[in-house]
Amino acid sequence: MAVYLDHNATTPMRPQAVAAMVEAMHVVGNASSVHGFGRAARARVDGARRQVAALVGGAAANVVFTSGGTEANNLALRGCGRRRVLVSAIEHDSVLGAIEDAERIPVDAHGVVDLAALERTLAASTEPAIVAVMLANNETGVIQPVAEVVRIAHRHGALVACDAVQAAGKIALDMAALGVDYLSLSAHKLGGPQGAGALVLRDGAPLSAVQTGGGQERGRRGGTENVAGVVGFGAAVEIAGRELDAFARLAALRDRVQAALDGARVLGADAPRLPNTLNVAMPGVPAQTQIMALDLAGIAVSAGSACSSGKVKASPVLRAMGVAEADAGSALRISFGWNSTEDDAARMIAAWMDVYRRLASPSPRLRAEGRGKGAPQVGYGRGAPLDTAPHPNPIPAGGDRERKTAA
Ligand SMILES: Cc1ncc(COP(=O)(O)O)c(C=O)c1O
DSSP: EEOOBBBBTTOOHHHHHHHHHHHHOOOOOOOOOSHHHHHHHHHHHHHHHHHHHHHOOOOGGEEESSSSHHHHHHHHHHHHSSEEEEETTTHHHHHHHHHOOOOOBBTTSSSSHHHHHHHHHHTTSEEEEEEEOEEEEEOOOOBBHHHHHHHHHHTTTOOOEEOOOTTTTTBBBOOEEEEEEEEEEGGTTTOTTTTOOEEETTTTTTOOSOSSSSSSSHSOOOSSSOOHHHHHHHHHHHHHHHHHHHHHHOOOOOOOOHOOOOTOOTTTSSOOBOOOEEEEEEESSSSSHHHHHHHHEEEEEEESEEEETTTEEEEEHHTTOOOOHHHHTTEEEEOOOOOOOOOHHHHHHHHHHHHHHHHHHHOOHHTTOSSTTTTTTOOOOBOOOOOGGGOOOOOOSSSSEEOOOOO
């Protein structure tokens, strides 16, 4: 069986969420209909609303269901009524792309937002603003000082939107303690289905609908509710919330892999991180080559980089951290999840060491053992040399097509 270590891209659904969705799919009514069928659907949607609110310590009435984290981020930034938008330089594309002329707040070498720069930028204008800072970064797992961001922003009369898509279900979350005005969530990052998410509002936070229609979600998001989707989301949230301690124990697996990858540079390791995320650079070996080699060895991970026109480009997140191009272009994201095992970690280590031995400059330890580059090539995929072996799913080269890593 292949080993899946790309849980930050999407994590397998919890069996409880699948079961809840199957049951909900047999519900006939439209949640807006006033008859009994409609009320049955509405009851399920509102049950999920309470489950989602409970995970983040919010109020059920303030949960606006969306099609996912992307829509939640767009809704917050476009629906808050503020024209001046400040975003951290490491935000997800759904934040960076939501507002074209947003002002960027830099991060330090550890991937943590620069609070002094935020303060300076806010002080430079009296125009009411909104600040977007994520709770945990999808590539490095680095956790941001969101409560401090809020204190600074509120002092300047700014609202705060927090993308908690990667943090929810992985670390404890309390909206009131963070003080944020908007919090974005996505079901498929915590064991629910793809295509469901929510924006949770602080009591009284301003919001106008961006997507208009039948006035659903109290007029804040038009469109018939995805009953099965939000029910699966609610069930996943419930179990993820109960199993936060188990999730925290994934740090042991992550740290075991991190310690074993001798010769790799760990990015973001000196800041507080999600327990499941590891971003490592294997100097001298393009991330794409590593991903394909690991894929052939039955290990699924992703690049901390974007691939454009067949060339690996440094990830904007790593670039914002000032990581050298060579390291950024060889950075892998390894992310564990609720069903990861010791054996997954062991197989990841063995596969990585094998790729490293064949492709990279040897680390002092490997050199001492007489291994590493320069040692006889052990071949790739039934004897073919590594760099010419065919991959079943090659990255398209040329043209202006862009293929990005799943975030
Ligand atoms: C930090 C972050 N924000 C937002 C998103 C988008 O969420 P969704 O896939 O539900 O649209 C993702 C996932 O790709 C993410 O990692």
